[in-house]
Amino acid sequence: MKIISQYIDKNKNNYINELKEFLKIPSISTDPAHKKDIKKCAHFVKTKLQDAGLNNVKVIKTEGHPLIYGEWLKAKGKPTVLIYGHYDVQPVDPIELWDTPPFEPTIKSNKIFARGATDDKGQVYMHIKSVEAYLETVGSLPVNVKFIIEGEEEVGSESLEKFISKNKSLLKCDAVLISDTALYDVGTPTLTYGLRGLCYMEVEVIGPQKDLHSGTFGGAVDNPINVLAEMISKLKDKNGKITIPNFYDDVMTLTKKERENFKKLKFSDKKFAKEVGVKQLHGEKGYTTLERLWARPTLGCNGIIGGFIGDGAKTVLPSKVKAKISMRLVPNQDPLKISKLFEKHIKTLTPNTVKVNIKHLHGANPAIIPLEDKPTIAASKAMEKAFGKKIVFMREGGSVPIVPVFAKQLNAPVVLMGLGLNTENLHSPNEHFNLTHFQLGIKCSAYFFDEFAK
Numbered sequence: 525m526k527i528i529s530q531y532i533d534k535n536k537n538n539y540i541n542e543l544k545e546f547l548k549i550p551s552i553s554t555d556p557a558h559k560k561d562i563k564k565c566a567h568f569v570k571t572k573l574q575d576a577g578l579n580n581v582k583v584i585k586t587e588g589h590p591l592i593y594g595e596w597l598k599a600k601g602k603p604t605v606l607i608y609g610h611y612d613v614q615p616v617d618p619i620e621l622w623d624t625p626p627f628e629p630t631i632k633s634n635k636i637f638a639r640g641a642t643d644d645k646g647q648v649y650m651h652i653k654s655v656e657a658y659l660e661t662v663g664s665l666p667v668n669v670k671f672i673i674e675g676e677e678e679v680g681s682e683s684l685e686k687f688i689s690k691n692k693s694l695l696k697c698d699a700v701l702i703s704d705t706a707l708y709d710v711g712t713p714t715l716t717y718g719l720r721g722l723c724y725m726e727v728e729v730i731g732p733q734k735d736l737h738s739g740t741f742g743g744a745v746d747n748p749i750n751v752l753a754e755m756i757s758k759l760k761d762k763n764g765k766i767t768i769p770n771f772y773d774d775v776m777t778l779t780k781k782e783r784e785n786f787k788k789l790k791f792s793d794k795k796f797a798k799e800v801g802v803k804q805l806h807g808e809k810g811y812t813t814l815e816r817l818w819a820r821p822t823l824g825c826n827g828i829i830g831g832f833i834g835d836g837a838k839t840v841l842p843s844k845v846k847a848k849i850s851m852r853l854v855p856n857q858d859p860l861k862i863s864k865l866f867e868k869h870i871k872t873l874t875p876n877t878v879k880v881n882i883k884h885l886h887g888a889n890p891a892i893i894p895l896e897d898k899p900t901i902a903a904s905k906a907m908e909k910a911f912g913k914k915i916v917f918m919r920e921g922g923s924v925p926i927v928p929v930f931a932k933q934l935n936a937p938v939v940l941m942g943l944g945l946n947t948e949n950l951h952s953p954n955e956h957f958n959l960t961h962f963q964l965g966i967k968c969s970a971y972f973f974d975e976f977a978k
C-alpha cells in the first residue's frame with residue numbers, strides 16, 4: 525500500500541489539473557441546450573477510464589443521456605466492486621452570485637470552485653485515479669472493478685434504472701461503491717447509511733379562462749394564487765406535521781439507540797442556523813435537527829409560477845398558477861403511494877371556484893444500509909486508515925435515487941463513501957470541493973479495494 529500512497533502523493537498536481545478539465549465541461553443534464561456538452565463529458569470520462577487502464581470501456585447510448593462502462597476483471601477468485609457516480613451537474617443560476625465563473629475551475633484556499641466540483645465530478649474522479657494508481661504501480665488490483673457512470677442523476681436516473689434491469693449480469697458485483705454524499709465534518713472520516721427518498725409533485729390551479737382586471741372582477745371571482753397559497757398552508761399543521769391522511773403510515777420509527785447515536789455527534793443548532801443564514805431553525809415538534817434532517821419526512825414548496833412578476837405593479841387577477849411541491853421521504857415510505865395520497869388530499873382541499881391539475885414529476889425511494897454489511901466494514905477501515913481518525917456514521921437528508929435500485933436489482937450491498945461536505949454549496953452558487961478531501965478520497969478508494977479483498 526505504501527507505494528500506492530506515495531504514488532498518489534506524487535501525482536497530486538496532475539490530478540487537480542485533470543479534474544479542472546473535467547469541470548470545464550458544462551454537463552447540465554436538465555437543460556436540452558447542453559446536450560452536446562453532456563456527450564462531450566461522457567467521452568471525457570471514457571478516455572479517462574481507458575487511460576487509467578480499464579478494459580472494455582464504452583459509452584452506452586440511452587433514450588436520455590449516455591452511460592459510461594469500464595471494467596478490470598483480472599483478480600481471479602476475488603470479489604467485484606461496482607463503482608457508480610454521475611458526470612451530470614445542476615444548472616448554475618443565479619449566475620450573478622458566483623464569485624468566479626462556474627465552468628472556469630478556480631482554486632482558492634485549497635478548494636476548487638466550479639459547478640460539479642463536489643457533486644459529483646470530483647468524487648467520481650477519485651476512484652478513476654485510485655484504479656490508475658494501482659495499475660501504474662503494482663500492475664494489478666486486489667479486487668475486480670467495474671465502473672458505471674451516468675449523466676442523469678440530477679434528473680432522476682431513469683435511463684440507468686432501465687439499463688440496470690436489462691444488464692444484471694454485466695453489472696453483477698459483490699458491492700456497489702458510491703462517493704456522492706458528504707463527510708460529517710472537515711477531516712472526519714464518515715460513512716452514510718441512510719438516504720431520504722423523494723416525491724416531486726406539480727399542482728396547477730386554474731381560475732378564470734384569462735387574466736382579468738383585478739378591480740373590475742376582484743372580490744367576485746376567486747384568485748388562483750390566493751387559493752393555492754391557502755391550500756399549501758393547509759398541508760402542514762402548527763407542529764410541523766404533514767396533514768395528508770395516512771402520510772406517516774409507513775414511516776420507520778427512530779429507535780432509542782439511533783437517537784442516542786445522533787445525540788453523540790457534535791452539533792450546534794446555533795452554528796447551523798448561522799451557516800444557512802437564518803435567525804432561527806424550524807421543524808417538526810419533538811425532534812432534534814439531525815432527526816428532522818435524516819429520519820423524518822418533509823413537505824415543501826420548491827417554486828411558484830404565476831401572476832405578475834415584473835417590476836412595478838400590475839393590477840391583475842391571474843388566470844392560473846403552478847406550484848412545485850416536493851416531499852422528502854424516509855424508509856419505508858413509497859413515493860408512488862405518497863403521490864396518490866397527496867393527489868387525493870389536494871383534491872379535497874380544492875374549492876369549487878377553481879380547477880386543479882396534479883402531476884407526479886418524479887420520485888426516489890429512500891435507503892437504509894445495515895452497518896454490519898461487509899463492504900461497509902471494509903470502507904470504515906479504509907477511511908480510518910486514510911484519515912488517521914475514527915469513523916463516524918451518519919444519515920443524509922438528500923437522495924441518490926439509484927441507490928435502492930442497485931440494492932434491489934443487483935442484490936448487492938451499497939457503500940456510501942462520500943468525501944463532500946454539505947457546506948460545499950452543491951446545487952448553489954460557488955460550489956467547491958476541498959482538495960485535501962479529494963486527495964484523501966483517492967487513498968480511501970485504494971485502501972477500500974485492499975480491505976475488501978481480504
Ligand code: BES
Pocket residue numbers: 643644677678679680704705706722887888920922923924925946950
Ligand atoms: N449528491 C446528491 C445527493 C446528496 C445531497 C448527498 C447532499 C449528500 C448531501 C445528489 O446529486 C442529488 O442532488 N440528488 C437529488 C436527487 C433528485 C434530483 C432526484 C436530491 O437529493 O435532490
Ligand code: MN
Pocket residue numbers: 610643644677704
Ligand atoms: Mn450527486
Ligand code: MN
Pocket residue numbers: 614643678950951
Ligand atoms: Mn446533486
